[in-house]
Amino acid sequence: xxxxxxxxxxxxxxxxxxxxxxxxxxxxxxxxxxxxxxxxxxxxxxxxxxxxxxxxxxxxxxxxxxxxxxxxxxxxxxxxxxxxxxxxxxxxxxxxxxxxxxxxxxxxxxxxxxxxxxxxxxxxxxxxxxxxxxxxxxxxxxxxxxxxxxxxxxxxxxxxxxxxxxxxxxxxxxxxxxxxxxxxxxxxxxxxxxxxxxxxxxxxxxxxxxxxxxxxxxxxxxxxxxxxxxxxxxxxxxxxxxxxxxxxxxxxxxxxxxxxxxxxxxxxxxxxxxxxxxx
Amino acid sequence: xxxxxxxxxxxxxxxxxxxxxxxxxxxxxxxxxxxxxxxxxxxxxxxxxxxxxxxxxxxxxxxxxxxxxxxxxxxxxxxxxxxxxxxxxxxxxxxxxxxxxxxxxxxxxxxxxxxxxxxxxxxxxxxxxxxxxxxxxxxxxxxxxxxxxxxxxxxxxxxxxxxxxxxxxxxxxxxxxxxxxxxxxxxxxxxxxxxxxxxxxxxxxxxxxxxxxxxxxxxxxxxxxxxxxxxxxxxxxxxxxxxxxxxxxxxxxxxxxxxxxxxxxxxxxxxxxxxxxxxxxxxxxxxxxxxxxxxxxxxxxxxxx
Numbered sequence: 001x002x003x004x005x006x007x008x009x010x011x012x013x014x015x016x017x018x019x020x021x022x023x024x025x026x027x028x029x030x031x032x033x034x035x036x037x038x039x040x041x042x043x044x045x046x047x048x049x050x051x052x053x054x055x056x057x058x059x060x061x062x063x064x065x066x067x068x069x070x071x072x073x074x075x076x077x078x079x080x081x082x083x084x085x086x087x088x089x090x091x092x093x094x095x096x097x098x099x100x101x102x103x104x105x106x107x108x109x110x111x112x113x114x115x116x117x118x119x120x121x122x123x124x125x126x127x128x129x130x131x132x133x134x135x136x137x138x139x140x141x142x143x144x145x146x147x148x149x150x151x152x153x154x155x156x157x158x159x160x161x162x163x164x165x166x167x168x169x170x171x172x173x174x175x176x177x178x179x180x181x182x183x184x185x186x187x188x189x190x191x192x193x194x195x196x197x198x199x200x201x202x203x204x205x206x207x208x209x210x211x212x213x214x215x216x217x218x219x220x221x222x223x224x225x226x227x228x229x230x231x232x233x234x235x236x237x238x239x240x241x242x243x244x245x246x247x248x249x250x251x252x253x254x255x256x257x258x259x260x261x262x263x264x265x266x267x268x269x270x271x272x273x274x275x276x277x278x279x
Numbered sequence: 280x281x282x283x284x285x286x287x288x289x290x291x292x293x294x295x296x297x298x299x300x301x302x303x304x305x306x307x308x309x310x311x312x313x314x315x316x317x318x319x320x321x322x323x324x325x326x327x328x329x330x331x332x333x334x335x336x337x338x339x340x341x342x343x344x345x346x347x348x349x350x351x352x353x354x355x356x357x358x359x360x361x362x363x364x365x366x367x368x369x370x371x372x373x374x375x376x377x378x379x380x381x382x383x384x385x386x387x388x389x390x391x392x393x394x395x396x397x398x399x400x401x402x403x404x405x406x407x408x409x410x411x412x413x414x415x416x417x418x419x420x421x422x423x424x425x426x427x428x429x430x431x432x433x434x435x436x437x438x439x440x441x442x443x444x445x446x447x448x449x450x451x452x453x454x455x456x457x458x459x460x461x462x463x464x465x466x467x468x469x470x471x472x473x474x475x476x477x478x479x480x481x482x483x484x485x486x487x488x489x490x491x492x493x494x495x496x497x498x499x500x501x502x503x504x505x506x507x508x509x510x511x512x513x514x515x516x517x518x519x520x521x522x523x524x525x526x527x528x529x530x531x532x533x534x535x536x537x538x539x540x541x542x543x544x545x546x547x548x549x550x551x552x553x554x555x556x557x558x559x560x561x562x563x564x565x566x567x568x569x570x571x572x573x574x575x576x577x578x579x580x581x582x583x584x
Contacts, residue, residue, distance in 0.1 A: 045542075073543035156425050161510070162341050163543030171342075179340065185427055185529065186510035188539045199414065200425055 036064030039253045043077015043090030044165050046208060047242045050112060050273050051090055057269055058260050065253055074165040081245030082106045087254045089245035092165035094172065105248050110241040111261045113276040115209040116170055117226035118238070119197055119216040124204070126150040128220035131237060134174050137204060140181030145202065157184040158197045158205035166190065169240035170206050206238075210274045228276050242275065314560060320553035327547050333554060339512040341540070341548040348555055350514045354429070354530030355562070357515055358508065359497040361433025361526055362440055366497075367490055369437065370444035374489075377445070378452035379460075379474050390449075397442035405506030408435040413507060421527060423518040427509035430526040435503050440493035447492060451485020452478055484574045491570035498563055501534040510535055533559045 041051055048071050055067035072080070074091040081089020082103035095108050118134055120126060129137070129148060136142040138157055146152045159180055160167040171180065185200070187193045190211045197205035198215035205216070209226065212218060218226050221238060230236035250258055260266050267277040324333070328346045336347020373393060377386050408431055416434075417426030455478050463473035479486070509529030517525045531539075537552050537559075544552055 075543060075545045079545065154422065161539045161543075163540055163548070165543075179343070182513050183511055183529065185425065186512075186531075186539065188505060188510075188542075192506070195409070196427075199410075200427075201417075 035062055035253055035256060037253055038066040038068065039087040039257070041067060041069045041088045041090060041244075042072050042080045042086035043245070044074040044092040044242070045071040046074075046092035046114065046165050047077075047090035047111075047244075050242065050270065050275060053273055054111075054261050054266060054269055055257070057266075058257050061260070062256075065257075067253070067257060073163065074168065075163070078106070078245050082247055084247050087246070088250070088258070091243040091245055093169040093240055093243075095243065095245065103247070107246050107248060107250070109244040109246065109250075109258050109262075110278055111244055111258070111266075112242045112270040112278060113231065113239050114242055115226055115228065115231050115236065115239040115276060116166065116173070116206050117209060117212055117218045118221055119194075119205050119207050119212070119218050121197055121199070121201055121203040122215070122217045124150060124153070124202060124217065126219060128223060131174065131222055134221060135176065135178055138170075138180060138184075138206075139175055139178035140183065141178075153202045156200050156203040157181050158193055158200070158203050159184040159186055160190070160193060161186050161188050164188075166206070166208055170238070173238050173240065174206075209276075231276050239276065317553055317556045317560060321550055321557045324547060324550035324554040328551065328554075330554075333551070334558070337514050339536070341544070341551070344547070346547075346551040346554075348533065348536070348558060350512050351531050351533045351536050351555065352558065352562075353515055354508070355498060355532040355534070355559075357429050357525070357530065358432045358436060358504065358532060359494060361429055362436035362497045363490070363494065365433055366437030366440045366493065367444060370441045370489070370493070371448060371486070373441070373445040374448035374452060375474060375479070378449045379470075379478065393442050393445050396438065397446075401439065401500060401503040402506075404435050404439055405503035408432075408503060408507040416527075419527065421519055421524060424524075424527045425509070425529070427507060428527050428529045429508065429515060432504050432508040432530075432532075433526065435507055436497050436500060439500060439503065440496050443496055444489045444493040447489035448482070448486050451482040451489065454485070455481040484578045487570065487574045487577060491567065491574075494566055494570070495563055498559070498566065499534060501532075501538050504532050505535045505538060508532065508535065510539055512536075533562070 041055070048069055051069045055069055059065050059067060074093055077086075077089035077091045078095055078099050079089070080086040081091075082099070082105070091108075092114065095106070100106070118129065124145060126145060126148060133142065133148050137148070137155055138159070140157070142148060143155055144152060145155055157180075160170075167180075185196060185203075187196050190208055193205050194207060194211055194213070194216060197203045197207075207216070209228070212226075220226075221236060224230040224235035224237075226236055226238070231239045244258060244261075246254060246258075249255070261270075262278065267279070270277050324346065333346055333348055334352070335349055336345065337349045338345040338347050339350065373389075377390055377393075381389065412431045412434055413426035415426075416428070416431045417424060459477050459481055460473050463477045464470070468476065508531065510531045511529040512531050513529060515525050515528040515530045517523075518527055533555050536555050541549070541552050
């Protein structure tokens with residue numbers, strides 16, 4: 001299977017070079033020259049749904065192309081993008097220093113941004129927190145709502161499990177060097193976090209913008225509500241990049257697809273899927 | 280019978296014997312394969328962290344290279360204990376009722392219902408626990424009690440192990456010769472005295488096997504536990520002065536640890552999760568061996584004849 005994929009990729013690259021060296025991207029914009037073949041995209045389950053929609057749109061424009069998108073998590077995404085196991089890796093957090101050291105060749109393409117909202121159970125009468133208060137709440141320093149202007153009510157922290165990309169990004173953006181409170185209720189998916197937060201009195205959690213609904217209440221951070229507009233304006237601080245990882249400059253289908261994603265057409269899809277465009 | 284047909288019979292005999300042996304050995308082979316594979320994957324963790332520090336450390340923070348699973352061992356142990364405390368009396372009562380007390384038509388309604396419990400997928404138990412039992416347990420007015428925790432998990436688990444224990448116990452009770460019971464009645468004992476003093480002791484090895492089967496099921500249950508136990512990696516401890524309030528504490532089970540984190544784990548973290556699996560494997564082996572010893576001892580003690 002891998003050999004077949006590699007062969008196909010090689011053929012595609014060769015074909016692209018034969019026609020117009022170094023301008024494979026032009027074919028991606030629906031040029032009649034037409035590119036054919038198959039690439040694999042592996043990694044973050046947060047990026048996966050977006051990547052699937054973007055792959056489908058690209059396949060419609062280029063009928064000879066197949067893009068296979070599969071999950072595995074951000075760490076797997078960086079690894080398989082860097083070592084060539086997959087043509088492109090997906091990663092829903094910043095690439096770590098250690099990962100750059102391990103594979104200095106990798107290129108990071110930010111294709112969208114995703115906001116992370118701080119949410120509380122709807123009966124909690126707190127409407128805003130500072131970033132510092134968020135850090136102290138999630139690290140277990142502040143344990144009662146009356147310490148942040150609410151009623152005397154214990155704070156119940158709800159979090160994702162260790163290794164989740166959403167948690168990784170949240171820790172990096174909000175916790176910094178502090179550690180997540182040990183007593184936090186851990187749920188293994190965004191949906192379960194939302195259900196737990198919405199039904200547990202005094203609960204606080206963090207959710208990807210895509211998972212927000214009326215069952216939980218969002219709170220402003222440093223005075224800014226978690227909206228795409230506020231992220232774009234630079235006032236809402238908690239958001240993370242959704243990245244595509246390649247081993248060096250991508251060519252062939254991979255390059256054409258990434259170019260498509262960053263085009264106006266691709267970014268319109270990003271917005272339609274409730275993520276934030278790069279520009 | 281001609282010698283020819285006798286030879287044919289012998290051939291059938293030996294072929295059948297070989298087939299049965301293959302069937303029996305294949306289960307041994309599968310256990311060995313799984314054991315060896317899990318152990319192989321766990322070796323980097325045992326080398327990099329050390330089995331002793333894994334077993335005795337309470338802190339599990341893969342991001343900070345802390346891989347202690349003592350809190351999870353305690354979590355698995357306590358939730359299993361809780362489920363046995365709630366589930367075994369229920370299951371025994373149910374089995375005694377079905378085997379000795381119930382009129383046939385009632386037994387014919389109750390037995391299929393109990394068996395149906397065994398067919399419900401564990402994720403449905405988990406969901407029920409999450410939306411019904413968690414809010415109910417949250418009603419216990421104790422500071423720090425959020426509903427997610429050992430008590431809720433034990434309750435869910437008790438119902439899940441009930442059908443196994445009840446049906447094996449019922450079979451054991453039914454296999455006690457009727458003459459024991461009749462003899463006891465003839466000597467002037469009441470029905471309850473006969474059940475308690477004659478039938479239950481005579482069936483005790485079967486009852487012990489039933490409880491062991493339930494124990495194994497409880498230790499291995501995963502999805503339903505993840506949904507109601509809170510999954511916090513903390514050493515369960517009493518949250519009030521009442522020691523029983525330890526069951527209101529959140530916890531994480533060994534199985535839950537693997538299932539919650541395996542999706543994203545790489546490197547040493549992944550290996551540590553396999554090591555968690557090895558510990559679970561050993562724990563279940565210890566439980567089974569101890570139980571087999573108990574059963575043997577109780578059979579050697581035998582029924583007073």
